[in-house]
Amino acid sequence: MNKNAFRTSVMLGMGALMASAVLPAWSQSSNTDAAAPREYLVTLARPNQLYVIDTETREITRTCDLPGDSAPGTIQLSPDNRIAYVLHNRWEDATGVDLTNCDIVFRAQQSSGNERVKSIASIALSPDGTHLYTVQNPVKMFLDHYEVQEPRVAIFDTADGLDAQPIKTYPVPRQIATIATDADGWLYLGGADIYRMDTQTGEWETAIANRNWDRTGFSRPDSLAMWSTGEVSQEFLRPYSVAKLENDEPVSFHWGISRIDLETGEIENKEIGPFEFIIFSMVSDPNSPDDFYGVYTQLSHYDAETQELVKVIDLDHTYYNINSSYDGKTLYLGGASSDIAIYDTEFNDLGRIELPGDMGAATLKVARF
């Protein structure tokens, strides 16, 4: 056992100990119905904090310090929702934080030697939580020049502690951002197209063609997908904008979605309504999968069945990331600034939660435990 691994296991042990000691008291004090899980918002803000926010009291339950800086703060949750895995330190590090006690339980510093590695919002966990996936974009930094390397999926064992190294890597195409796994363990990679990878072999195929789709009468789609939400509706969702063409000339502009049902692996790709303004991120209604809520300078609601923009309101400032409560009644808007806005699905303003720092591009996750 090397020195690092030893320290890791000691710290892990202590973390586990503290967690079990602290948890009962804390869960009693904050939980009215001991059996029902409580809902929290999990996000990051500058300079280097992770916040756990009780959605009922709208108070910050826990503030965890991260090593390095928080940005950009892409988050994925362990299957039991108690550990947040965060991409931070300028996309370079993946760090696991125990949300019940702020212990750092996992850390992979992806850059090493003269190789700088960044993962652009690409982080996911296997359905059993034992493995963590990132897409690594390596660059060799030589003395007087750089050499961009081929990207690769890196697989980490989440039990590997604070100096985790990939246990396996597989080459993948460039330009992959958000990624997710389904219940069967397929790894979905949102790049030019959405790929589906067998994590045992590294083989991949196209699950949903986007850039390379073959749809006459449509332009190539453009999608900005930097927010790893979808945990509430159990889906991997990627909005896109597209033009309908006649004689190669755009005649109308639309929002569409590419979606993978992470329980069944079912795929879907369709337009959901007119493109009238920019949207940074979307969630679907957990009770009604064809209703979509989008956010940026506006908060909007699309009905994919009728392909209509049902409702839109102007917001007090821009927000980057939208999420929904598990009961589908409340929408949370985060990112960009230092306040999380709360709306119901009729877009009544239910208030704000103030954080001490800017969230920037951080994910706003909904955790239940």
Place this chain on the structure above:
Amino acid sequence: MVLTVTPLAYAIANSGPELVDQHCSGCHVAREGENSWSRISQQRKTPEGWEMTIARMGIMHGVEVPPADRRALVKYLADTRGLAPEESAAERALIERRLNRVEEFDHPTFQEMCARCHTGGRAMLQRRPEAEWDKLVHFHVGQFQTLEFQAMARDRDWFGLARSEIVPWLAEQLPLESEAWSNWQEVSPRQPEGTWQMWGNWPGQGRFVADVAVTPETGRDRYRLEVSGEFLDGRPLLGEGRAVVYTGYEWRASLTLNGHEFKQVLDMSEETAHGRIFDDADEAYGMQVTMQPADAVSGVAATLPTALKAGQSQRLVVMGSGLENGEITLGDGIEVEEVVERSDTRVTLQVNVADHVAPGWLPLTVGEHRQDELLVAYDEVDYLQIEPELAVARVGSPETPAVSGVFQAIGYLKSPDGGEDIALGDVPVTWSVQPWDEIAEHDGDVQYAGVMDKATGIFAPSGAGPNPDRKYDANNVGNLRVIADVEGQATAVQDDAHLIVTVQRWNNPPLR
């Protein structure tokens, strides 16, 4: 000041190679052959290009170079690895920081791929072999790793296309080795000391002509300049400054004119130098200038103004050389009322232009020199063209001074016989602004974005920051239509232009 041919030895500044060895060779390995370092010897660029590369070595790779060494390095690198005049000719506007222009390139995707974060001209002002253009692409993706995920990049294989389509195209037209450059190195550099005559049109102040005395200062290719002249209305124009000449022709000066601090960029590769004087912080505020040596053999070179309006007594200055003696005539309908001043290089006249003068070119003679298509008479302006057609102004703050909108209205005479129309230069107009569209009208852009000076065409943007009176506390941005109406004639003549008032820029590199 005639250009002569001598061996290239001039260019090698003594301390240059030592400075590169000292500051750069830790990473850029010295290679076989004298004065050759990895990467550094594989590129040529303008002084601004070298300045930006060295600044980047500081910001990105922690290379600390004291200011004096840095200046000497830029000088050495630009002298020995610069661009020939023909190679920089197409991009003078970028070097002169004329920003309100639309770039065009003979490549289907270069604009989208390479000219959306900075100008495409930034690349056009460099010369490299293919391997170096390829390393530049690796630098972009390696340094800015989100580049591939931005709009206009995430819809295509940016890295692949940059290497397969852009790199070969750049390498072909912008190679490291060129005939222009090898020829230029054989030409001895400009020795600018002596007396020059400079003229131009200072926005809001008017046309001026001045003598510029250039004297050498300690240091290679360094000069001092003394400016003394006047505006057409007789107000004095006084100033002084310092200049450096790079690559044998790239004149860069800092000067103060009537108390205002400016930069000056000139191309001195020809006998008469052309370029621009501008405010370093407010680059739109500037003027094209011509500088001609007193000993140039030119005859009549230019006049101020370039057009005379019917029915007025007015000042006219003729510039050139060999003007001291002989009769001065301007054609029918123009009477010289007074010769105010006369020297070899300049004649200042008071002329009276008859009401009935025939619109069109005036035959201008001074002694034996004659120019038939230099000076125009006009009664009414036929049409106007505002320059620039599209301008971007920026709101100001203490950290980032405002960038003005600076417009000129160029009058034209239609040619009666279907020949070329005649430009009159900027003519007197009344300036105003209106909302560009319904949104701008609704948002009150005219009220918030700033103030247009009715007489000068200079738009002063408002202060930066959220304005609580505006929707979303918007910044004082605006989308405006700039309108110029010709003054002093019966027929209404108007033109409009587009002015976008936007937020500050946080970095102002010398080459956008």
